[in-house]
Amino acid sequence: MFKLKFLLPLILFIVLAIFLAIGLSLNPKDIPSPLIDKPAPAFSLPILATPDKNLSTQDLKGRVWLLNVWASWCVSCRQEHPLLLELAKLNLVTIVGLNYKDEAPAANSWLQQLGNPYTVSIMDKDGRVGIDYGVYGVPETFVIDKRGVIRYKHTGPVMPGDIEQIFLPLVQKLNQEPA
Amino acid sequence: MKKVLLLVLSLLAFPLSAGVEYHQFDDPNKEQAYQNLISELRCLVCQNQTIADSNADLAKDLRQQVYEMLQQGKSQQDVVDFMTQRYGDFVMYRPAFTLKTGLLWLGPSAFLLIGVITVFMLARNKKAKAQITLDKQQQTRLNDILQKGEED
Numbered sequence: 001m002f003k004l005k006f007l008l009p010l011i012l013f014i015v016l017a018i019f020l021a022i023g024l025s026l027n028p029k030d031i032p033s034p035l036i037d038k039p040a041p042a043f044s045l046p047i048l049a050t051p052d053k054n055l056s057t058q059d060l061k062g063r064v065w066l067l068n069v070w071a072s073w074c075v076s077c078r079q080e081h082p083l084l085l086e087l088a089k090l091n092l093v094t095i096v097g098l099n100y101k102d103e104a105p106a107a108n109s110w111l112q113q114l115g116n117p118y119t120v121s122i123m124d125k126d127g128r129v130g131i132d133y134g135v136y137g138v139p140e141t142f143v144i145d146k147r148g149v150i151r152y153k154h155t156g157p158v159m160p161g162d163i164e165q166i167f168l169p170l171v172q173k174l175n176q177e178p179a
Numbered sequence: 180m181k182k183v184l185l186l187v188l189s190l191l192a193f194p195l196s197a198g199v200e201y202h203q204f205d206d207p208n209k210e211q212a213y214q215n216l217i218s219e220l221r222c223l224v225c226q227n228q229t230i231a232d233s234n235a236d237l238a239k240d241l242r243q244q245v246y247e248m249l250q251q252g253k254s255q256q257d258v259v260d261f262m263t264q265r266y267g268d269f270v271m272y273r274p275a276f277t278l279k280t281g282l283l284w285l286g287p288s289a290f291l292l293i294g295v296i297t298v299f300m301l302a303r304n305k306k307a308k309a310q311i312t313l314d315k316q317q318q319t320r321l322n323d324i325l326q327k328g329e330e331d
Contacts, residue, residue, distance in 0.1 A: 031267060
């Protein structure tokens, strides 16, 4: 009884220290998205390469696709760009680029300079679709399954290793699910 | 001196002039709702500011969104639902009380309660220890000493 009384402050301190350590190692920018396991918000937006044609969520039903939010003004998009190019080479998944609050000429020259990993890019000039997807920090990447449900959201640039460890296993799993 | 004063005052006035874009409302109730909402919604880019305080691009877009929804006749709750569906509970400075946010709301009172109970128990413990009971011999001695003191 006596011993417990003296040990108590130490135990409390250790518990507190553990909680603070967890708090320090978490990324405050990583806010859980309420959209996981919800249907991807519908859109119909002009295609960057052919602005007179639109792409809608309906066109993507039945396939697993990534929605990568990017912009020519976005610095960390450059960082993840080579990784997206590598992913595109594997030809395993449709990559839709959501060109967020950007100008078409700037976006086009960006793709020409750095290469185009996107199956198709669509223009969200006023950021409305961005709001629907809860976008708050470009780049962001969503993984959407064959039924049009968001299964994963990645905030910030895709890092080396993320493709192999997160995206590819998930895409392979989703590809096996029935449409 | 006057010039210096003017300079100081104009420096102080700066935050006001750096404010946000102006939205025209016909209905004062809607304007009030707008002000309420933008000072309740968190800017997710600069997480310790409301969208009323923030100059971030996203905050501007969200203010525009709030404005348009109110003009379309949506209620404050509609706007709150719209935002939490997209950005999660974190977008509200005072999130709704749910199972997930329960700890956030009840945590401080729980800690206060634990503190009060601890203090109460410690105090009671001390009081119990302070009440020393004397046996008969000690009691008569005590009475003797007290009596002697009075006689002196």
